[in-house]
Amino acid sequence: MAPQQRRRARVDSARQTAYEVVHAVSVRDAYANLALAAALRDHRLDPRDAAFATELAHGTLRHRGGYDDVIGRCVDRALTKVDPAVLDVLRIGTHQLLGMRVPAHAAVATSVDLARSVAGVGPSKFVNAVLRKVAARDSDGWLAVTAPAYEDDPVGNLAARHAHPRWVVEAFLAALRGSLEETAAALEADNAAPRVTLAAWPGRSTVDELVAAGAIASRWSPHGAVLEGGDPAALAPIASRRAGVQDEGSQLVALALANAPLDGPDRRWLDLCAGPGGKAALLAGLAGERSAQLVAVERQPHRARLVADALQGNASPTLTVCADGTVPAWPAGSFDRVLVDAPCTGLGALRRRPEARWRRQPKDVAVLQDLQIRLLHSALASVRPGGLVAYVTCSPHPAETREVIAKTFAGRADVDRIDARPLLPRVPELGPGPDIQLWPHRHGTDAMYLALLRRLQ
Numbered sequence: 001m002a003p004q005q006r007r008r009a010r011v012d013s014a015r016q017t018a019y020e021v022v023h024a025v026s027v028r029d030a031y032a033n034l035a036l037a038a039a040l041r042d043h044r045l046d047p048r049d050a051a052f053a054t055e056l057a058h059g060t061l062r063h064r065g066g067y068d069d070v071i072g073r074c075v076d077r078a079l080t081k082v083d084p085a086v087l088d089v090l091r092i093g094t095h096q097l098l099g100m101r102v103p104a105h106a107a108v109a110t111s112v113d114l115a116r117s118v119a120g121v122g123p124s125k126f127v128n129a130v131l132r133k134v135a136a137r138d139s140d141g142w143l144a145v146t147a148p149a150y151e152d153d154p155v156g157n158l159a160a161r162h163a164h165p166r167w168v169v170e171a172f173l174a175a176l177r178g179s180l181e182e183t184a185a186a187l188e189a190d191n192a193a194p195r196v197t198l199a200a201w202p203g204r205s206t207v208d209e210l211v212a213a214g215a216i217a218s219r220w221s222p223h224g225a226v227l228e229g230g231d232p233a234a235l236a237p238i239a240s241r242r243a244g245v246q247d248e249g250s251q252l253v254a255l256a257l258a259n260a261p262l263d264g265p266d267r268r269w270l271d272l273c274a275g276p277g278g279k280a281a282l283l284a285g286l287a288g289e290r291s292a293q294l295v296a297v298e299r300q301p302h303r304a305r306l307v308a309d310a311l312q313g314n315a316s317p318t319l320t321v322c323a324d325g326t327v328p329a330w331p332a333g334s335f336d337r338v339l340v341d342a343p344c345t346g347l348g349a350l351r352r353r354p355e356a357r358w359r360r361q362p363k364d365v366a367v368l369q370d371l372q373i374r375l376l377h378s379a380l381a382s383v384r385p386g387g388l389v390a391y392v393t394c395s396p397h398p399a400e401t402r403e404v405i406a407k408t409f410a411g412r413a414d415v416d417r418i419d420a421r422p423l424l425p426r427v428p429e430l431g432p433g434p435d436i437q438l439w440p441h442r443h444g445t446d447a448m449y450l451a452l453l454r455r456l457q
């Protein structure tokens, strides 16, 4: 198509912004939050248009699997044969039709304009024809076609209804010990935007300062505060890097490790998987209050730099090391407390990463489990006898949580499990123990998992 032909279509900036984000995720595997921030900057949208573009991009990405099913029933070829740019326009149009209150004529007309702009006149006619078919039913009408009946296949029904891949629903159901009702609540919670939570890093700022700046003290973390609206970066403690944006669940698991009773010395703390440094910043402040020192390890150089930045300004000395945590670069038994915040699927943080549920694949789990077990063995080698190890994931998938613990324990008589629940005495519904599972639908936090272990000899 000739460039002048593309230029003729008038596309509003909000939809153009959403398209750029959705397309960057589709073809470049971009992170939606980074792509959205860049696109919002480029297009300088006013707050109302920015909110519309954000909902359009996030909603489209969140529901992508379900929308592809609908679109697939409205085209005469496999979706792999549709131009990726055109497919993304169709997805954005479908979200306006089925997920937002955009009138059908506006959703179709603006999508036709967008298709003409990004792909040409021919594809814009195709988009018009397909979206008219999509518009023939509403969301419930399409679910009646695409979702299996709950009575026949409850997992398939929940997957379609709440826009999650089937394997993720199965993992949540297993983590929630077979409760379909709670699984539905967990899936629903994943589709709501989380509140912005802040952490006042001990020794650098206080919750009172965050409250004075407009936030509300958190329910459980004594270092947390919730910002109901506005840009967190505009708050003085955040701008001056004395506080950070951090989910309350992340704060709670770090606090459980820091507050667990420990016999003997308590001077050397290790964060084995520290990038980008949220928990390290909190732990470093807590360690400093007890004259302990935090060593933060991260394998990726650019993420190790982020850790060093986050720790800059900590009241007591810290050390950031760029290294592979599975190969300890320090003598065995060097540390008193060790955090393994293991690389994981991130299925516990789907609220913040709308595209992640469709990007992750079941085969990722086995690869990650192998690394998680190796990191946990390494942590157990790094802690002194009597010392504590916290194994943490932001995933509730049993293969990344209780299975990792069970497999690591197999053949080891030198490790004990500690009931972590009493360490968070005010937090309800932590699970049957001894480990802790937080959930968005129960706690309003990411689905963080924590197992606390003590090295015996």
Ligand SMILES: C[S@@+](CC[C@H](N)C(=O)[O-])C[C@H]1O[C@@H](n2cnc3c(N)ncnc32)[C@H](O)[C@@H]1O
Pocket: 250, 272, 273, 274, 275, 276, 277, 278, 279, 280, 297, 298, 299, 300, 303, 323, 324, 325, 326, 341, 342, 343, 344, 394
């Ligand atoms: C879940 S993230 C940690 C989040 C971090 N604790 C925070 O609160 O900001 C896991 C991190 O482990 C790092 N990682 C992966 N493999 C590693 C390894 N073998 N050794 C050390 N770090 C590793 C990843 O690059 C990633 O930054």
